[in-house]
Amino acid sequence: MKNERWISQAEAIKEQVVEWRRHFHRHPELSFQEVQTSAYIEEQLRGFGNLQISRPTPTSVMARLIGEQPGRILALRADIDALPIHEENHFEFASQTDDVMHACGHDSHASILLGVAKILSGEKQSIRGEVRFIFQHAEEQVPGGAGQLVEAGVMDDVDAIFALHLISWLDTGKIGLLAGPVMAGNDAFDITVTGSSGHAAYPHQAVDAISVAAQVIVNLQHVVARHIDPLRPAVLSLTQIHGGSGYNSFPEQVKLGGTFRSFDQSERDRMPGLIRQIIEGVAAAHGATCELDYQPGYRPLYNDSKLVEFAREAAVHYFGADVLDPMQPTLGAEDFSAYLQKAPGAFIYIGSRNGTKESNFPHHHPRFTVDEDAMDTGLKMLLLLVDRWQSVQSPLD
Template sequence: MTVAAELNQAVEQVKQQVIEWRRYLHQHPELSFHEEKTAQFIYDILSTFDNLELSRPTKNSVMARLIGSQPGKVLAMRADIDALAITEENTFDFISTNPGVMHACGHDGHTSMLLGTAKILSGMKDKIKGEVRFFFQHAEEIYPGGAEEMVQAGVMDGVDLVIGTHLWSTMEYGTIGICPGPMMAAPDTFWINVYGKGGHAALPHQTIDSIAIASQVVTNLQHIVSRTTDPLDNLVLSVTKFVGGTTHNVIPGAVEICGTVRSFDKELRETVPKLMERVIKGITEAHGATYEFTYEFGYRPVINDAEVTQLMEDVVVEALGAEWVDHMRPNMGGEDFSAFQQKAPGCFFYVGAGNKEKGITYPHHHPRFTIDEDALAVGVKMFVHAARKIVMEVE
């Protein structure tokens, strides 16, 4: 039996166990930086596998090292393990038992897929030339994120390549999303407070109308995207929160604004807050108001290495078939997988997990989000065949 055939057989054998792990994790979600029980569950399962060296790089993360029988490259694989503050509205029999917390982004699936991968590969130590590291990362959903903490703890020391995946419910089962170069944007956050002078709504001339001024700030910020930025650059500036006032006949003295900026280019990213403050300062001063402006840089953009991405596309073709390849466009979502990519070339790819025929169509972060569990075996297959190409079938 070839190594590829042996791996495919092993995936079939572990498939049901991966589903069971996913359902357990779905029932017991924990928020970012609070994944104590989740991390212990992962550690306990990994402890039952042979040939793994286990550690806890941070309080709520787990790393397993599988060192092969011969020297070679070091391949890292990552799964995120945290959940979201969402009240689940699904009706299947394994919904969240933690009120107000839900795996609404597929991290339960990512974790179970990597556990399945570790189970398979841990039994093939004698075929591995090099090392495979399994990262079970906490706190992807909340900045500053768990990836950076794990990197600071040294998990990437000596790593040659790093790969990670995301189950994607808006991509149909039967596809693998591949994207060389920029794939996911840098997600930054901003807060603006506009301070005017409150008063009676019937006497606006005695006030400095913070709502009218803040509204101009919101509309003029869009000129940064449409008139200041090169149309060929990728930039999103979205105001997502606008709070001011308490009743119908009072002009409030202050308005609170919040939002996000998404970009790929480092120079553009650093320029945007300066452009924003120029707009905010000009408008507020013109109307006799004042302001406070805070800008927080979030995760770096996910930039896939061309060579590693081509390798993963080859894995898709060899393990699943060319018809599975989806040369997807970049998107403006954010991911702290980028922290690992600062230390070694890497590839982040999507596994299609939606299924219209099964009614699995809800987007990520929705209270009725779920995945087609058939996609779990696909993710495992991608991981183990990546290991085959990088640390097993090596000349």
Template sequence: MSNQRLQFEPLPNWVAEQVVSWRRHLHQHPELSFQEHNTAAFVEQTLREWEGLEITRPTATSVVAILKGALPGPTLALRADMDALPIQEENDFGFASEVPDVMHACGHDGHTAMLLAVARLLSERREELRGEIRFIFQHAEELPPGGAIELVNAGVVDGVDWVFGVHLASLLPVGQIGIREGEMMASPDNFTIVIKGFGGHAAYPHRSIDVIAIGAQLVGHLQTIVSRLTDPLERLVVSVTQFTAGSSHNVIPDSATLKGTVRSFKSSVRKEAPEQIKKMAEGVAAIYGASVEVDFVYGYEPVINDEWVTGMVREAAIEIVGAEAVIATPPAMGGEDFSAYQQHVPGAFVNIGAGNVESGIVYPHHHPKFTLDEDGLLNGIRLFLRVADKLLNQKQE
């Protein structure tokens, strides 16, 4: 059943300047996961400038604002993450990070600024609003176990009908919106392998159990988990990202440590991966008389977009940028703890284009020169507003 739609176009004059100002302030003052005390205080203080919002602090570094419309209707949660990364920024902007070795290199400053603007715009229209909106300003997306699961456990999505979130994407041109039903982002799991051998003089390797040689072979063997032990139609990544051993050019060390990540979508593939890694490590080590210890840590669940909700988001995106600018996003092997909400509530997570080759905005997320085309912030705001309007005014049959 459809009802009278709210109209937000054109956006009020204050929006463009204000959202950029908020984003740049947050960019200058980044905080790491679970340490977002000043960021959360800034968000809370800003939200308290507007009427009609019930503000709570579910955790020490998160903020939730609830807006109840004057008309009955469903409940929608909108989410923005707020944490930064342990990266030294290499940009020379006037608003570059003022915190050594900490940087907003993933666009969370933009996400927070966009949702602040959406909260203000919707609070000003609460007399026309149906249902309830929960604005979730989440901490610690970047560091497992993540902030989302803490907020879920705190009851933030209890009674919510749908949840929606966006991610500004520097590799997607500004003006485009990337959407995918179903498998959107993978589960990011981690492993650590410690190889224990017998050290000695590098001139006499036959008198040692060389953990570096064993580790080098194991790196190659681990790739066969993807190429030879997994159905080629399944999506799986096994990457060794750290190899640590030794302290001298003429000493074979006693131990070596390999660390890496496993990315997958299907639960059966995810369950088999640690068993295969352990078996592979033990087998290679045994050939040379070494031993291994394998530790596997499961990260976030995969982001699986609800088909109906994503269909509504697609309709909203087409209304904003046109069908030709709504891109079918391929599955990404990166992880996102937005999935914690989707374990309890049907939801969708999409990408907002914020790249611009002509302006040199081409660096990927988590790069020290990462930045955004700030025009993308306006499309993000428009999409939040249009999705909220569509979902609150049309209950799923």
């Protein structure tokens, strides 16, 4: 590594990074509501010096470190929002906000990026080009903060972008890298089945919306099974059903909700038509009607193969080959994909599973937490990427 002092500085501020993380964990804020979180981040950044700081949206922050030497622009992104989950951990730094907690590691991501900004802000004279630090709001809620930040110009002229995500299915110290498809596109949909209410004792005088909804659910299972190439991963899941309030009457309406996920944008584009065709056919066969409200979500996330190799070489050079995990694609979703419509990038997993520290609960679980030692790996990984970006020919050439 060219700048060994960066690693030394990372060691020196480990406790500060943990302190930032615990502050964020105590004071979580939901998507699009990160008022205090973004204000705290801005306050910390202004204390570092040498950074041009802006607020692209009311609850996000961007800092630009413009070096004294010409070069390309590298962006680093961290998400900062929390989830509507009641925390069941009993840490001294547990959430102080009822029914809101950092259950996905965004508190750690923000803290790691603050650490990188703190170290690099003192290196203005040796930085070539620009390093752009993006503290993004609302990753957890569609339409997502990433798209808003892209519209606000945070990716203008950016040559490449990286992001880290601490993950509880990889052991602490492991780094997960995957080229090509990493996360799926995620769409949501609502279906309203309308029949005709009536007395349960006289079903022939009503149109039973509940039984029609049951047929809709069964038939929608054929969408993936019979309309999508089995070699292309996809899933359609019904996750909500609401209808009825009495024991002796049929409700007029039943509402269903669900999600469709795929790596293939063309499959996402044709999905509303397929769902509508099936549900309207089922409903018509039983004298009912069906309405579909289809809500496109985040685009599929594809890592640039050259940047994944670039990151792999940086990780192996410092940590050794044993830290790497090849990973597998997941049908989860991430709005980091919005940035990748503007510049190539890579989304990197940092293992944070440690059973002795109870950091092995799944993401979005009320007992979720991270092994704080994993933040040291994340901090050093980002510094390694910046250092390598500064010192080698562009991996994109």
